[in-house]
Amino acid sequence: MNVIETSKLSKFYGKERGIENLDMQVNEGEIFGFIGPNGAGKSTTIRTILSIVHPTSGSASIFGKDVTKYGPEIREEIGYLPSEIFYYENMKAIDLLRYSASFYKKPKNHMEHRIQTLAKLLELNLDKKIDDLSFGNRKKVGIIQGLLHEPKLIILDEPTGGLDPLIQQKFFNLIQQENKRGASVLFSSHILGEVQRLCDRVGIIKEGKMIKVEKISDLLEKSTKRFKLTTKGKADKAVLLNITGISELVYNGNDINFLFRGHLRDITKAIAKLDLVNLDVNEPDLEEIFLHYYR
Amino acid sequence: MNIFWQELRFYRKSLLIWVLALSTTLIVFLSSYQSISSQIDVFREVVSHYPKALLLVINFRFEIFYTIYGYFGYILTFIWLAGAIQAMNYGVSILSKEVTDKTADFLLSKPVSRSRILTEKFAAGLSLIVITNICFTVTALLGAKYFSHSNFGIKTFIMLSATLFFVQVFFLVLGFLFGTILPKIKTVLSVALPTVFIFFIVASFGGILDKPDFYYLTPFKYFDPVYIYQNSGYDPKYLFALGGFVVTSLVLSYIVYIRKDIKL
Numbered sequence: 325m326n327v328i329e330t331s332k333l334s335k336f337y338g339k340e341r342g343i344e345n346l347d348m349q350v351n352e353g354e355i356f357g358f359i360g361p362n363g364a365g366k367s368t369t370i371r372t373i374l375s376i377v378h379p380t381s382g383s384a385s386i387f388g389k390d391v392t393k394y395g396p397e398i399r400e401e402i403g404y405l406p407s408e409i410f411y412y413e414n415m416k417a418i419d420l421l422r423y424s425a426s427f428y429k430k431p432k433n434h435m436e437h438r439i440q441t442l443a444k445l446l447e448l449n450l451d452k453k454i455d456d457l458s459f460g461n462r463k464k465v466g467i468i469q470g471l472l473h474e475p476k477l478i479i480l481d482e483p484t485g486g487l488d489p490l491i492q493q494k495f496f497n498l499i500q501q502e503n504k505r506g507a508s509v510l511f512s513s514h515i516l517g518e519v520q521r522l523c524d525r526v527g528i529i530k531e532g533k534m535i536k537v538e539k540i541s542d543l544l545e546k547s548t549k550r551f552k553l554t555t556k557g558k559a560d561k562a563v564l565l566n567i568t569g570i571s572e573l574v575y576n577g578n579d580i581n582f583l584f585r586g587h588l589r590d591i592t593k594a595i596a597k598l599d600l601v602n603l604d605v606n607e608p609d610l611e612e613i614f615l616h617y618y619r
Numbered sequence: 620m621n622i623f624w625q626e627l628r629f630y631r632k633s634l635l636i637w638v639l640a641l642s643t644t645l646i647v648f649l650s651s652y653q654s655i656s657s658q659i660d661v662f663r664e665v666v667s668h669y670p671k672a673l674l675l676v677i678n679f680r681f682e683i684f685y686t687i688y689g690y691f692g693y694i695l696t697f698i699w700l701a702g703a704i705q706a707m708n709y710g711v712s713i714l715s716k717e718v719t720d721k722t723a724d725f726l727l728s729k730p731v732s733r734s735r736i737l738t739e740k741f742a743a744g745l746s747l748i749v750i751t752n753i754c755f756t757v758t759a760l761l762g763a764k765y766f767s768h769s770n771f772g773i774k775t776f777i778m779l780s781a782t783l784f785f786v787q788v789f790f791l792v793l794g795f796l797f798g799t800i801l802p803k804i805k806t807v808l809s810v811a812l813p814t815v816f817i818f819f820i821v822a823s824f825g826g827i828l829d830k831p832d833f834y835y836l837t838p839f840k841y842f843d844p845v846y847i848y849q850n851s852g853y854d855p856k857y858l859f860a861l862g863g864f865v866v867t868s869l870v871l872s873y874i875v876y877i878r879k880d881i882k883l
């Protein structure tokens with residue numbers, strides 16, 4: 325079953341495009357990365373499936389239930405970390421978290437225990453007023469608020485902003501733990517490195533449309549790599565002829581330079597026929613791959 | 620009920636301040652009742668030189684002014700004005716603060732329906748008004764007993780005092796409607812103050828122009844102390860007007876809020 329499923333989901337703010345005909349499936353148990361540049365529609369998608377804004381057309385369901393009809397019931401099992409920092413004036417962190425817990429049916433002492441454990445893990449002082457907390461520490465309050473009821477679906481909208489690397493690492497571990505426990509995760513971001521480490525699949529959103537959904541492994545495997553070869557003596561040009569996926573092929577004395585996109589097996593087989601002195605393959609990182617899609 | 624209790628917690632300080640302010644104002648006014656009533660002839664003379672329009676604006680009714688009811692009724696005009704601002708403040712802010720504090724995403728991602736949010740918040744606002752009025756009425760009764768030295772009908776007195784409640788309900792509901800309809804309210808007072816004063820001005824003009832049809836438009840004209848004193852009750856046509864307004868506005872608030880996009 326898909327935990328999240330949207331079908332031709334569109335949201336317009338008046339004439340302003342939020343998202344347009346967006347199709348997305350998040351499988352049960354996976355960590356799904358949701359990647360796109362600023363203004364692409366990540367937050368809009370999330371806020372639409374949470375019924376904070378209403379879709380202009382199309383539909384969305386979570387746990388197989390339509391979000392517009394079963395909102396409260398669905399949200400019982402969702403933990404959400406908004407991208408915007410929020411706080412009620414004059415409220416201590418612990419008060420906000422207890423208020424948050426009071427919405428859920430889970431046993432109270434269990435949630436209280438979770439609050440304390442998570443606060444210790446993230447090194448957050450719960451007795452401080454939220455107004456007085458730093459940006460990163462407020463973010464921690466948001467994280468705890470989203471996880472304290474052990475939701476089946478965790479939705480994170482650009483969660484890492486403001487967290488120092490150490491806390492970020494702890495946060496990622498935490499998300500992975502939750503995932504092992506059985507929670508599905510929708511992770512929105514424009515920082516690509518973190519998605520690469522954490523996610524099983526990524527969807528790339530651009531100008532309100534989902535333009536690509538791929539497994540991280542496929543994305544890396546099928547991505548373009550730069551090859552630099554040096555042969556002993558003159559290379560046999562026939563070897564690299566007719567191999568699909570090669571581009572920008574340049575022979576320069578004993579050096580051969582080219583880009584390759586495709587299965588590595590095909591290219592390594594071919595290269596094996598050459599008498600190599602040196603082989604240099606550059607693994608492009610996700611940033612490069614995504615720049616390709618962003619364009 | 621968690622939203623309800625939380626809202627009461629949010630507003631307890633403000634409630635305390637308002638109750639103290641209203642009660643103090645009332646006591647200060649009541650304490651001068653004795654000196655005014657003992658020099659009623661002088662006072663009559665002075666007031667007869669006031670322009671008629673001014674008397675109408677401050678709701679000055681000569682027929683009963685020199686009784687404790689009349690004097691209380693006269694004070695009430697100012698209390699209504701302050702109470703209206705308090706109520707409108709609560710009505711507007713109880714919804715709009717979720718947007719200005721960016722807590723709307725927090726609240727709306729919880730397992731609650733929009734109508735439950737609205738119901739609990741309205742109940743909280745109404746409770747704040749009820750508490751204000753209980754405190755106010757008790758203060759008024761004690762104050763009148765202490766300062767008037769003559770017997771007075773407690774029932775009539777409570778009926779006069781309760782007009783504050785009705786005026787406040789009007790502005791609470793109106794504020795609530797504003798909170799649902801207006802997309803983003805930066806400062807609550809910038810909405811509440813002008814609105815209350817517009818209603819006050821309409822009431823004044825209605826009085827000055829002697830156009831009783833105007834009276835339906837503004838709660839400041841729904842409760843005439845003389846009428847309440849003479850009939851031991853409220854004018855039913857205005858009670859209907861108030862009831863109609865409250866029901867219509869609430870229904871509208873629910874319809875708007877349930878379908879509304881909550882902006883960041």
Ligand SMILES: Nc1ncnc2c1ncn2[C@@H]1O[C@H](COP(=O)(O)OP(=O)(O)OP(=O)(O)O)[C@@H](O)[C@H]1O
Pocket residue numbers: 337340341342343360361362363364365366367368369407514882883
């Ligand atoms: N309340 C609103 N009114 C009008 N337009 C809006 C509103 N909210 C979002 N938009 C528009 O919708 C588009 C998508 O915005 P959204 O916030 O979903 O992007 P995003 O992918 O979350 O971006 P970011 O990475 O900056 O958070 C943008 O072009 C934005 O201008």
Ligand SMILES: [Mg+2]
Pocket residue numbers: 366367368407481482
């Ligand atoms: Mg966003």
